[in-house]
Every structure is written in structure tokens, then in C-alpha cells.
Amino acid sequence: MAGGRGLTGGWGPASSALPYFVSLSPVSDRRASRHQATRQQIIDAAWALARERGLTGWTLREVADAVGMRAPSLYVYFEHKDAIYDAMFAQGYAQLLEAIDATPTTGEPLRVLRRVARTFLAFCVADQARFQLLFLRVLPGFTPSPESYALAEEVLDRLRRMLADAGIRGRRSVDLWTALMTGLAAQQLSNDPGGDRWTRLANRAVEMFLASELPERDAASRG
Amino acid sequence: MAGGRGLTGGWGPASSALPYFVSLSPVSDRRASRHQATRQQIIDAAWALARERGLTGWTLREVADAVGMRAPSLYVYFEHKDAIYDAMFAQGYAQLLEAIDATPTTGEPLRVLRRVARTFLAFCVADQARFQLLFLRVLPGFTPSPESYALAEEVLDRLRRMLADAGIRGRRSVDLWTALMTGLAAQQLSNDPGGDRWTRLANRAVEMFLASELPERDAASRG
DNA sequence: GTGTTGCCCTAACGTTGTTTGGTATACTCG
DNA sequence: CGAGTATACCAAACAACGTTAGGGCAACAC
Numbered sequence: 147m148a149g150g151r152g153l154t155g156g157w158g159p160a161s162s163a164l165p166y167f168v169s170l171s172p173v174s175d176r177r178a179s180r181h182q183a184t185r186q187q188i189i190d191a192a193w194a195l196a197r198e199r200g201l202t203g204w205t206l207r208e209v210a211d212a213v214g215m216r217a218p219s220l221y222v223y224f225e226h227k228d229a230i231y232d233a234m235f236a237q238g239y240a241q242l243l244e245a246i247d248a249t250p251t252t253g254e255p256l257r258v259l260r261r262v263a264r265t266f267l268a269f270c271v272a273d274q275a276r277f278q279l280l281f282l283r284v285l286p287g288f289t290p291s292p293e294s295y296a297l298a299e300e301v302l303d304r305l306r307r308m309l310a311d312a313g314i315r316g317r318r319s320v321d322l323w324t325a326l327m328t329g330l331a332a333q334q335l336s337n338d339p340g341g342d343r344w345t346r347l348a349n350r351a352v353e354m355f356l357a358s359e360l361p362e363r364d365a366a367s368r369g
Numbered sequence: 370m371a372g373g374r375g376l377t378g379g380w381g382p383a384s385s386a387l388p389y390f391v392s393l394s395p396v397s398d399r400r401a402s403r404h405q406a407t408r409q410q411i412i413d414a415a416w417a418l419a420r421e422r423g424l425t426g427w428t429l430r431e432v433a434d435a436v437g438m439r440a441p442s443l444y445v446y447f448e449h450k451d452a453i454y455d456a457m458f459a460q461g462y463a464q465l466l467e468a469i470d471a472t473p474t475t476g477e478p479l480r481v482l483r484r485v486a487r488t489f490l491a492f493c494v495a496d497q498a499r500f501q502l503l504f505l506r507v508l509p510g511f512t513p514s515p516e517s518y519a520l521a522e523e524v525l526d527r528l529r530r531m532l533a534d535a536g537i538r539g540r541r542s543v544d545l546w547t548a549l550m551t552g553l554a555a556q557q558l559s560n561d562p563g564g565d566r567w568t569r570l571a572n573r574a575v576e577m578f579l580a581s582e583l584p585e586r587d588a589a590s591r592g
Numbered sequence: 593g594t595g596t597t598g599c600c601c602t603a604a605c606g607t608t609g610t611t612t613g614g615t616a617t618a619c620t621c622g
Numbered sequence: 623c624g625a626g627t628a629t630a631c632c633a634a635a636c637a638a639c640g641t642t643a644g645g646g647c648a649a650c651a652c
Binding site for chain 1: 425506567
């Protein structure tokens with residue numbers, strides 16, 4: 147039914163009641179930057195625990211311990227646990243954006259898409275908790291903030307452009323690509339964590355995809 | 370590194386210390402069947418809540434309420450919450466097995482694989498919580514019991530046979546198929562829940578897959 | 593009819609996310 | 623420099639969570 151809520155769909159802009167920094171407008175710059183630094187320490191600690199015990203396998207008290215605080219003090223920096231997840235969500239997509247930007251987009255389609263696939267899969271497989279947070283709807287009741295979600299859309303936009311450069315255009319083709327890539331990553335992480343049983347199918351998957359979505363190229367290369 | 374822990378990989382047979390029914394060997398048959406019936410009621414209530422609020426978005430007290438008990442009484446039927454998840458896991462795969470068995474496997478490969486894909490995607494999309502429980506590693510610390518896991522292997526086995534009947538053989542091809550299907554399902558559920566933006570790509574995906582994994586057929590059909 | 597077992601309860605434990613209310617420290621401004 | 627205000631932290635406590643302990647009542651076995 148419903149079908150499609152905006153291009154990236156899914157989470158969409160939610161009930162946005164702005165305040166994501168609990169303490170808004172710290173007056174001095176020194177204060178502000180120290181605040182920001184502590185915030186980042188908290189996020190880093192949360193990531194470390196999430197990698198160890200799973201996305202939902204850590205507690206506020208553990209994070210607090212890791213940064214040398216008591217749990218209630220975390221509320222100086224985040225208004226609730228979900229706000230930490232939101233910051234992690236944003237940071238995760240920022241990292242993916244970096245990885246994407248570092249991927250050369252020149253050359254023939256096959257080579258470009260192979261690079262894109264390798265980059266994406268390496269990113270996913272490097273951190274199961276991050277993969278779940280960014281691509282799966284795992285946290286009950288969690289919705290990324292509009293600011294964080296914008297980063298996700300930026301990533302998709304960047305990907306769309308790369309695919310277009312390689313001759314792949316149209317929503318259906320892009321959707322098929324994302325399904326293929328997240329599917330490989332999900333299977334790898336769920337059924338062979340630490341291994342490469344699915345990631346090593348990347349090239350095969352890319353060729354399959356290209357042969358079908360860019361048939362001229364395929365026909366030409368065949369003779 | 371590690372690469373592959375048995376064919377289905379991933380969860381594998383874990384530290385199996387048998388007891389999954391808390392009260393083993395109820396003496397009378399009447400008693401036993403009533404016990405089993407209550408167990409099923411609990412599982413059904415858990416499913417209903419999981420569908421409403423997410424796989425991890427329900428509590429034992431809510432389940433107990435739904436079946437007219439107090440939370441501690443659930444421990445008569447399950448030794449901990451994870452045991453309920455385990456029973457849900459088993460039931461989920463049993464349902465998938467049913468769905469698979471109801472899918473005709475005769476006809477030309479394209480038609481068969483289309484049917485298989487449609488069946489699988491419909492199954493996944495019908496219940497996000499079930500999809501996450503069966504195919505994603507979402508619950509921190511949860512490992513299905515050997516009994517339950519055997520059902521998952523049975524499903525994969527059945528799928529392998531169906532693909533083989535259609536001319537698709539070899540672990541890599543099967544792995545690529547599962548990645549493609551779970552990828553479509555995951556994207557559908559995560560980015561367009563309730564819609565059909567990805568599921569309607571099923572036929573396109575199947576054709577792409579067949580053209581690459583069964584090239585003779587494709588070449589022949591092309592002229 | 594007596595003894596055992598299964599089923600369900602209340603009470604309570606430790607832990608979780610979160611709120612309250614307080615206190616020092618760090619900063620701003622007169 | 624000194625008064626006043628944010629900021630950053632804390633201990634104590636809240637309700638809700640999964641889970642354990644201990645007891646009572648009914649259904650069964652012999």
C-alpha cells in the first residue's frame with residue numbers, strides 16, 4: 147500500500163522538537179569546546195561498548211564509568227539514551243561519507259562499481275553494531291533526528307551520483323544496488339562474522355548487477 | 370580470516386546444556402498437553418507484542434498480562450526470556466518451512482525462482498520482528514538452541530534443493546541468492562515499511578540472478 | 593486418603609534508564 | 623578583585639525490568 151515516503155524513505159523527518167544538545171548555547175568558547183569534547187568521549191565509549199557487546203548490549207552506567215562519571219551526569223550531555231544513539235547514527239553516516247569521498251570515481255563502470263562495493267562492504271563488515279544502527283531498524287522506538295537523517299540522505303545522494311557516473315540511473319536500479327550490497331553485508335555479519343564468505347562475492351555480484359543494469363556494456367564486452 | 374563455520378555458518382551449535390523445557394517429563398498426558406498449550410499461548414502473545422512494538426520492545430509482565438498471569442509464573446514454562454525468543458525462533462523457521470513446502474517447484478527455472486522469491490519476500494515482509502529474529506543478529510547474547518537451529522538448517526537445505534532443481538548449484542550461487550533476497554527484504558522493511566518499493570523488484574532481481582548464474586538459459590532465451 | 597507434583601501467587605532482589613535536589617567549580621561582568 | 627550565574631558533577635531515589643525465593647492450592651498418583 148503506502149509505498150514510499152520520500153526518496154530515502156523509512157525514517158523520514160519525524161516529530162522534530164529540536165533540542166538535541168541538552169545545554170544549548172554554552173556561553174564561552176572554551177566551555178563549548180570542552181563540552182563538545184566530553185560529548186565525543188561519551189560517544190566513543192558507547193561505540194567501544196557497542197562493538198564489544200552489541201548495539202543494545204551496554205548501559206549508561208558502563209559508559210559513564212568509561213569516561214569517569216556517574217550515570218546521571220551523562221544527562222548533562224544527552225537528554226536520554228536515544229540521543230546518544232542519534233549522535234552515533236550521525237557519526238556513523240559521517241564516517242561512511244568520508245569513506246565514500248575517498249573512493250575514486252573515475253574509470254570504466256566495472257572498476258568504479260567494484261571499488262564502491264568494496265568500500266561499502268568493508269565499512270559495513272568492520273562494525274556490526276554500526277551496520278545495524280545505520281541500515282536496520284533495530285532499536286524499538288528510535289528515530290534519528292532530522293539533522294542526523296540528513297546525513298543519511300547525503301550518503302544516498304552521493305551514491306546515486308557515483309552510480310550515475312557509471313551509467314546506472316533510475317530509482318529501481320539504485321534500489322537494487324542497495325539491496326544487493328546491504329544483503330551481502332547482512333549475510334556476512336549474521337552468518338559468518340569475522341569471515342569473508344559473502345564479502346568475497348562482491349565482484350561476482352557487481353558483474354551480475356552490471357550485466358543486467360548496463361546491458362550495452364555487457365553485450366559489447368562479450369563481442 | 371576464519372571464514373565459514375559449517376554450511377549455514379554463524380550461530381552454529383553452541384554450548385548446548387539441553388534443558389529447554391523447564392519442567393521436563395510432565396507425567397500425565399492431559400497435564401502435558403495443557404502445559405504445551407499454555408506455552409504456545411505465551412509464544413503467541415510474545416509474537417503479537419513483538420509485531421506491535423518491535424522484537425525487543427516487550428516485557429515479560431506484558432506477556433504475562435496477555436495470558437492472564439503474573440510475570441514470575443512464566444518461569445514455569447520458560448527458564449528465561451531468551452528461551453521464549455528461542456521458541457519464537459523455532460516457530461518462525463517452522464512457518465517458513467511450511468511456506469516453502471507449499472511452493473511448487475516444477476516448471477522452468479525462471480518461474481520457479483520467481484515463486485520462491487515471492488514466497489520468501491512475502492514471508493519476510495509480513496513481520497519485521499520475525500525477520501530480524503530469524504535472519505539478523507539483533508539480540509545481544511542470544512543464541513538459538515541446537516534444536517531450533519536445526520530448523521534453520523533444514524530451511525537452507527530445502528532452499529538449496531529448490532535452487533538445484535532450477536539448475537542453480539554451488540555454495541557461492543546459493544549465498545548470492547540469499548544475500549539478494551535478504552537484502553531486498555531488509556531494505557523493504559527498513560526503508561519503506563508497509564510499502565512495496567523493494568519487493569516489487571523481486572522479478573527484476575530474479576532475472577538478473579538467473580542471467581548471471583544460469584547463462585546458458587539466458588543465451589538460449591535471447592536467440 | 594495421603595503424598596507428590598505442577599501451577600500460580602506475593603514479595604523482593606539487583607539492575608536498568610531517568611529525575612530530583614544539591615554542591616562545588618568555572619566563568620562573566622561590574 | 624568580588625558578586626552572581628551557568629556549568630558540571632554527585633548521591634539518593636524513582637519506576638520498570640528480568641529473575642529468584644518461598645508458600646499455597648489444586649490436580650494427579652498410588
